[in-house]
Amino acid sequence: MNLILLGPPGAGKGTQAKRLEDACNLVQLSTGDMLRAAVESESEIGQQAKSIMERGELVSDAIMIAMIRDRIQEVDCLNGFILDGFPRTTAQAEALDNMLADMNANLNHVIEMKVEDAILVDRISGRFSCSNCGAGYHDTFQKPVVENVCDNCGSTEFSRRKDDNAETVALRLEAYHAQTAPLLPYYDAQGRLTRVDGMAGIDEVTRQIMSIIETGSWLT
Ligand code: ADP
Ligand code: ADP
Ligand code: ZN
Numbered sequence: 001m002n003l004i005l006l007g008p009p010g011a012g013k014g015t016q017a018k019r020l021e022d023a024c025n026l027v028q029l030s031t032g033d034m035l036r037a038a039v040e041s042e043s044e045i046g047q048q049a050k051s052i053m054e055r056g057e058l059v060s061d062a063i064m065i066a067m068i069r070d071r072i073q074e075v076d077c078l079n080g081f082i083l084d085g086f087p088r089t090t091a092q093a094e095a096l097d098n099m100l101a102d103m104n105a106n107l108n109h110v111i112e113m114k115v116e117d118a119i120l121v122d123r124i125s126g127r128f129s130c131s132n133c134g135a136g137y138h139d140t141f142q143k144p145v146v147e148n149v150c151d152n153c154g155s156t157e158f159s160r161r162k163d164d165n166a167e168t169v170a171l172r173l174e175a176y177h178a179q180t181a182p183l184l185p186y187y188d189a190q191g192r193l194t195r196v197d198g199m200a201g202i203d204e205v206t207r208q209i210m211s212i213i214e215t216g217s218w219l220t
Contacts (some may be wrong), residue, residue, distance in 0.1 A: 001080040006183060007113030008176040010123035011198045012205055015136050017084040019206050027076050031085040034067060053163055056171030058088055058179060065095040088180045109212055110187040113198035117173055124169050131157035
């Protein structure tokens with residue numbers, strides 16, 4: 001089963017993708033995480049992407065398409081993957097359709113996580129993650145059970161993303177509305193789009209997504 005989680009920055013894509021990885025034996029493919037790793041390792045792609053990401057703009061389609069094309073052919077993707085952060089433009093969506101067709105693979109569900117912009121700003125400004133295992137947290141909505149200790153691995157080191165500041169968030173939301181939102185009608189026309197209420201609590205969003213995976217819809 002191959003899924004896309006589609007939604008603005010801070011919608012909860014990464015949070016839900018991590019839960020689905022365990023629940024459904026799928027692999028999360030986060031292009032944001034891949035790019036941050038490239039920046040960290042100072043690879044050629046990382047060097048090209050760094051300032052673009054810091055400005056809240058989108059990295060070029062050519063780079064992103066090549067990155068996903070390589071990644072989805074690895075063996076761990078055979079049982080299925082959850083795309084988190086890709087595609088973000090119509091060109092990326094069309095390229096994905098073509099690569100899946102070439103691989104005789106299918107896109108089973110595109111799940112829109114709908115959240116209002118004002119809520120996204122709060123979500124992003126309170127976001128932090130475990131530096132050791134990558135588990136995601138929030139200052140208000142998802143605190144570690146024991147303060148400053150990761151629930152998942154016990155680490156006491158946490159980090160915040162450089163681009164999670166109010167100014168960059170506004171630009172990232174603008175990029176979402178201008179460049180990514182057109183994918184909603186694109187996938188709706190293919191009959192693959194279903195929406196969940198991304199403003200609900202984390203467990204309720206998981207329940208809605210699981211219901212789509214199991215029955216094709218969460219309203220029924
Ligand atoms: P995305 O991957 O879409 O950018 P994240 O999964 O990183 O979003 O979530 C953004 C922030 O909001 C994180 O700090 C996360 O803990 C928190 N969060 C995620 N889902 C919810 C939710 N349904 N309600 C409240 N906070 C949430
Ligand atoms: P968020 O879900 O909070 O928007 P991501 O971690 O998905 O953040 O992405 C961080 C940054 O990486 C984006 O602002 C953008 O610069 C770049 N990026 C990630 N995925 C893509 C993509 N598919 N196309 C272009 N740029 C991307
Ligand atoms: Zn951890």
